[in-house]
Amino acid sequence: MPSRNIGRGPRGRTKAVASRTTPPAAKRAPRVRTRTGHARGLPPTYYTSPEIYALEVEWIFRREWLCLGRADEIGTSGDYLTLDLLGEPLIIVRDAASAVRVLSAICRHRGMPVTSGAGHARTLVCPYHNWTYALDGRLLGAPEMNHTPGFDGSQCRLPAIRSEVWEGFIFVNFDAAAPPLGPALAPLTALVRNYDLTAMKTVRTVPFDMECAWNWKLMCENFMEPYHHVGTHRKSLEPHLPARLAVTLDPVGPFSVVHMPYRTRGASADGDRWGMPPFPEIGRLTADERRRVTLLHVFPLGLITLLSDHVEFYRVFPEGPGRIRLEKLICVPPETAARPTFDREVGRLIDGFLTIRDEDVAICRAVQRGLVSRFAEPGRLCHLEEAIGQFARYVAGRIPDPRGRRRAASLTRRAPA
Numbered sequence: 001m002p003s004r005n006i007g008r009g010p011r012g013r014t015k016a017v018a019s020r021t022t023p024p025a026a027k028r029a030p031r032v033r034t035r036t037g038h039a040r041g042l043p044p045t046y047y048t049s050p051e052i053y054a055l056e057v058e059w060i061f062r063r064e065w066l067c068l069g070r071a072d073e074i075g076t077s078g079d080y081l082t083l084d085l086l087g088e089p090l091i092i093v094r095d096a097a098s099a100v101r102v103l104s105a106i107c108r109h110r111g112m113p114v115t116s117g118a119g120h121a122r123t124l125v126c127p128y129h130n131w132t133y134a135l136d137g138r139l140l141g142a143p144e145m146n147h148t149p150g151f152d153g154s155q156c157r158l159p160a161i162r163s164e165v166w167e168g169f170i171f172v173n174f175d176a177a178a179p180p181l182g183p184a185l186a187p188l189t190a191l192v193r194n195y196d197l198t199a200m201k202t203v204r205t206v207p208f209d210m211e212c213a214w215n216w217k218l219m220c221e222n223f224m225e226p227y228h229h230v231g232t233h234r235k236s237l238e239p240h241l242p243a244r245l246a247v248t249l250d251p252v253g254p255f256s257v258v259h260m261p262y263r264t265r266g267a268s269a270d271g272d273r274w275g276m277p278p279f280p281e282i283g284r285l286t287a288d289e290r291r292r293v294t295l296l297h298v299f300p301l302g303l304i305t306l307l308s309d310h311v312e313f314y315r316v317f318p319e320g321p322g323r324i325r326l327e328k329l330i331c332v333p334p335e336t337a338a339r340p341t342f343d344r345e346v347g348r349l350i351d352g353f354l355t356i357r358d359e360d361v362a363i364c365r366a367v368q369r370g371l372v373s374r375f376a377e378p379g380r381l382c383h384l385e386e387a388i389g390q391f392a393r394y395v396a397g398r399i400p401d402p403r404g405r406r407r408a409a410s411l412t413r414r415a416p417a
């Protein structure tokens with residue numbers, strides 16, 4: 001079986017996380033078995049229905065830990081960047097004490113986002129009427145408001161959104177009562193230890209300057225299954241990362257892990273081929289880690305690729321049932337970023353990535369269109385798609401069946417011909 005356990009993970013802990021966020025059993029969406037040979041994907045409507053997307057927002061995005069980026073993107077006190085997540089303008093900022101904070105950008109006065117873009121500041125000043133906030137969100141000043149009876153600026157601050165930094169990745173959770181993220185990711189922490197992710201530097205952010213008209217789950221599934229190397233990436237990835245060599249680990253937490261060994265043992269340094277390391281290998285990796293690419297999906301949105309010389313991260317913003325926004329972050333060890341040849345090497349890496357990206361974009365757009373068809377159905381999964389089954393079970397276990405107690409199959413019933 002192409003499946004392995006990554007160690008003694010806290011299965012009980014995962015169960016505890018699920019119980020808090022899981023709707024009553026009678027209302028749950030379709031049961032999706034994950035063992036290969038039996039698994040199917042989610043019903044097509046899960047990729048196209050505004051009703052189901054609204055349930056995902058309520059039951060998943062507003063309750064689960066969402067990965068937003070890297071702590072080193074705001075390296076020093078006063079650095080900030082802004083993001084629009086699920087219609088919420090957010091400020092990610094490193095405060096005066098160098099702590100990472102995630103704040104609502106919405107001014108307490110009349111709703112103006114106090115800042116946009118990214119930069120460095122000592123305070124956050126709303127451009128509308130100059131209300132001024134500290135980097136931790138406290139209101140420091142509000143012109144002329146001393147004449148407003150009963151106004152108490154000390155009670156006024158930008159709302160804080162709960163956040164955690166795991167291995168240098170910033171996660172947020174809109175649910176103040178959610179269990180902490182760190183313990184749930186403990187088995188994954190052990191798996192990534194040799195990559196020293198916390199020390200890595202984000203050296204490039206590659207925007208997707210295009211319409212990404214496909215569902216967020218389709219993005220995650222395409223990212224995590226190596227099966228499509230034999231088709232979509234037949235000439236690009238498959239020769240170096242053959243699909244049939246991939247191994248999906250057994251689930252031990254709210255994440256999936258897929259190892260993709262290179263065809264040739266001993267890494268070649270041909271940087272013109274995506275997936276082959278253009279930089280010096282990370283020194284602490286084991287022989288096995290040097291010979292493979294590892295895909296991590298931290299549910300629901302964290303898509304991370306571990307390579308022998310660098311790490312990549314997809315920043316995914318769901319924007320509806322059939323649309324996402326995307327950025328790709330490239331992270332390297334500090335010593336790699338300091339190489340005199342680095343600019344040329346990273347340029348070559350990104351050129352290779354763009355080739356693969358375009359292959360995936362064409363497929364994802366086409367599949368999204370296909371899933372609207374009355375003839376679309378959740379087909380049987382290949383053993384190389386086990387991570388899709390794991391993710392489907394996660395999704396189906398969290399959102400209620402929009403039709404109450406009816407069987408999930410009703411969601412896939414074909415329209416009359």
Ligand code: FES
Pocket residue numbers: 107108109110111112126127128129130131
């Ligand atoms: S809306 Fe921000 S100061 Fe008025």
Ligand SMILES: [Fe+2]
Pocket residue numbers: 222228232233360
């Ligand atoms: Fe792909």
